[in-house]
Amino acid sequence: MDNKRKVGIVGSGLIGGSWAMLFTAAGFKVYMYDIDDKLVADALKDIQRQLQNLEKIGMLRGSDAADVQFSGISGGTSLEECVRGSVYVQECVPEQLSLKRKVFEQLDAVLDDATIVASSTSTMVPSTFMSGLKHAQNCLVSHPVNPPYFVPAVEIVPSPWTSEAVVSKTEDIMTEIGQEPIVFKKEHPGFGLNRIQYSILNECYHLIKDGVLSADGVDKLMKFGLGPRYAWMGPLETAVLNAEGMRSYLERYSHIMHSVSADLKGPADWSLPAAEPIIQQLDQLFPLDKLKERRQWRDERLIAFAALRDQMKRK
Numbered sequence: 264m265d266n267k268r269k270v271g272i273v274g275s276g277l278i279g280g281s282w283a284m285l286f287t288a289a290g291f292k293v294y295m296y297d298i299d300d301k302l303v304a305d306a307l308k309d310i311q312r313q314l315q316n317l318e319k320i321g322m323l324r325g326s327d328a329a330d331v332q333f334s335g336i337s338g339g340t341s342l343e344e345c346v347r348g349s350v351y352v353q354e355c356v357p358e359q360l361s362l363k364r365k366v367f368e369q370l371d372a373v374l375d376d377a378t379i380v381a382s383s384t385s386t387m388v389p390s391t392f393m394s395g396l397k398h399a400q401n402c403l404v405s406h407p408v409n410p411p412y413f414v415p416a417v418e419i420v421p422s423p424w425t426s427e428a429v430v431s432k433t434e435d436i437m438t439e440i441g442q443e444p445i446v447f448k449k450e451h452p453g454f455g456l457n458r459i460q461y462s463i464l465n466e467c468y469h470l471i472k473d474g475v476l477s478a479d480g481v482d483k484l485m486k487f488g489l490g491p492r493y494a495w496m497g498p499l500e501t502a503v504l505n506a507e508g509m510r511s512y513l514e515r516y517s518h519i520m521h522s523v524s525a526d527l528k529g530p531a532d533w534s535l536p537a538a539e540p541i542i543q544q545l546d547q548l549f550p551l552d553k554l555k556e557r558r559q560w561r562d563e564r565l566i567a568f569a570a571l572r573d574q575m576k577r578k
């Protein structure tokens with residue numbers, strides 16, 4: 264008898280496919296739902312190709328061979344079948360509030376009390392689309408970071424109605440599939456990752472717009488300066504290690520932090536045409552017709568980095 268636990272994936276696009284690969288690698292049975300059979304068939308084909316490729320380069324997660332992992336994933340257009348018997352369902356539909364709301368209402372109608380439903384939303388606080396659901400205590404956000412196969416963080420964000428047991432079970436499931444859950448105490452606009460990311464982007468914008476640095480200069484500062492440190496430790500540990508602990512760091516640098524921070528300009532004007540000069544620099548640095556190759560370049564580096572991190576963990 265097949266006693267694998269089942270998970271459902273709702274939406275078979277980029278993120279839905281990634282979740283399916285993570286779950287099957289950890290030994291779950293996966294049912295991937297979408298609104299059209301062709302979308303599911305294409306997603307399955309793409310997942311099979313990716314799993315075979317990862318096996319070839321020695322980066323397949325889990326202990327089963329690629330074809331075994333692939334055989335653990337099925338899919339179709341029945342939401343009931345997706346949810347039935349699933350311990351966990353991951354919603355991965357496009358980032359539109361009305362659509363998230365509609366899909367959560369459809370899920371609510373077929374859910375039972377034992378199934379957790381998590382949204383992959385990158386930006387929407389859960390209460391904006393989970394209010395009034397019969398099973399609101401079972402619903403929350405599990406926000407992955409792209410590409411989730413190589414970037415392990417998952418932001419676990421409860422709504423005001425999510426039960427503590429559901430948060431803790433979701434944390435356990437994420438850990439079991441090899442991700443790094445970061446549990447929020449409450450919902451907050453932009454969660455954590457995008458709040459930090461947007462504050463960085465705003466400062467990048469001002470440095471370029473004020474003629475202080477080129478776009479290339481800004482990216483170099485991150486990839487050769489902050490990036491290598493942040494790849495291994497957070498900004499807080501970085502500060503601790505740059506002095507004799509945080510107290511000592513603040514004794515040395517808090518006055519500088521205050522004076523530079525007072526000069527920060529806050530939200531940038533990302534609308535068009537205000538952001539046009541930045542777009543033009545970036546279009547030159549990264550031509551739009553070469554983005555596919557550049558994404559491949561990015562993934563190769565993230566794969567190599569994930570391998571290095573695993574190797575260092577074992578030491």
Ligand code: NAI
Binds near residue numbers: 278356359383384408
């Ligand atoms: P996508 O556009 O690649 O895939 C969305 C899928 O949902 C498509 O296959 C579409 O057919 C399907 N869909 C549309 N309406 C549906 C419905 N009513 N029921 C079921 N399926 C439906 O989008 P992507 O990039 O996979 O994003 C999905 C979610 O993940 C979004 O909320 C996004 O913000 C979030 N996310 C995306 C990241 C990224 O880098 N792309 C990173 C982290 C989170």
